[in-house]
Amino acid sequence: MDERNKQIAYKVIAVMYFLTIIAMQGIVLYRQFALGQEMSDFEDIAIIMTINSLFLISALLYFGAIQVRRLNIKSILLIYVVFVVLGALFTYAKYNIFQSSGLSIEQLFDKLIIIITIIGLILGFWILLSFLGKKRLDKELE
Amino acid sequence: MQYMYCIMEYLYYICNMENIKIKLARVEKGLSQQDLADLVGATRQTIGLIEKGRYNPSLNLCINIAKTLDRTLNDLFWYEDKKK
Numbered sequence: 001m002d003e004r005n006k007q008i009a010y011k012v013i014a015v016m017y018f019l020t021i022i023a024m025q026g027i028v029l030y031r032q033f034a035l036g037q038e039m040s041d042f043e044d045i046a047i048i049m050t051i052n053s054l055f056l057i058s059a060l061l062y063f064g065a066i067q068v069r070r071l072n073i074k075s076i077l078l079i080y081v082v083f084v085v086l087g088a089l090f091t092y093a094k095y096n097i098f099q100s101s102g103l104s105i106e107q108l109f110d111k112l113i114i115i116i117t118i119i120g121l122i123l124g125f126w127i128l129l130s131f132l133g134k135k136r137l138d139k140e141l142e
Numbered sequence: 143m144q145y146m147y148c149i150m151e152y153l154y155y156i157c158n159m160e161n162i163k164i165k166l167a168r169v170e171k172g173l174s175q176q177d178l179a180d181l182v183g184a185t186r187q188t189i190g191l192i193e194k195g196r197y198n199p200s201l202n203l204c205i206n207i208a209k210t211l212d213r214t215l216n217d218l219f220w221y222e223d224k225k226k
Contacts, residue, residue, distance in 0.1 A: 002184040003200055004191070 062133040087115040165193045167211040182206040
């Protein structure tokens with residue numbers, strides 16, 4: 001196996017991985033919204049997908065595939081707010097549009113606190129990893 | 143006359159696409175594509191694609207090819223801009 005074969009293999013693996021994740025996402029959404037299944041029915045797929053996606057982005061950040069030029073507070077806060085808004089919208093749509101029962105404002109607020117916390121933790125983890133990755137590269141360059 | 147010009151332009155295009163220099167150096171050395179591939183640790187298809195100009199080899203592979211063919215990197219991979 002020479003470098004060209006490896007390159008082709010990596011490309012094919014990357015595309016297949018991407019398609020698998022997209023297909024799994026499609027299955028989860030279909031089961032959740034079209035079939036109206038309970039969360040417990042597809043929890044395993046959702047957990048695998050979530051962990052997989054989180055670790056994928058983490059690895060990309062750590063190994064420098066996603067280039068983070070400068071970590072400034074402004075852009076981090078902007079990303080954080082965007083994620084929180086998207087998460088809140090998704091939660092609202094999930095409970096109050098696709099499910100007939102719906103949630104009260106208080107219940108939605110409780111969910112929002114969970115969203116804010118989880119997104120904060122994830123973002124913090126990614127910032128830490130990108131910082132460590134940058135440090136590792138700097139060390140290699142010394 | 144115009145047809146001739148088109149044909150010449152096409153040939154020029156083909157020649158630019160292919161890495162004739164590697165092919166010539168390899169043939170001068172009396173090596174087949176398979177021989178060169180074995181010597182540089184690549185497959186015959188990879189050598190063929192490099193010669194056709196359809197694959198950009200890594201610098202390491204370029205150096206290996208150049209050393210095997212007793213040429214420099216400039217000899218095999220450098221092209222002057224023909225528009226100048």
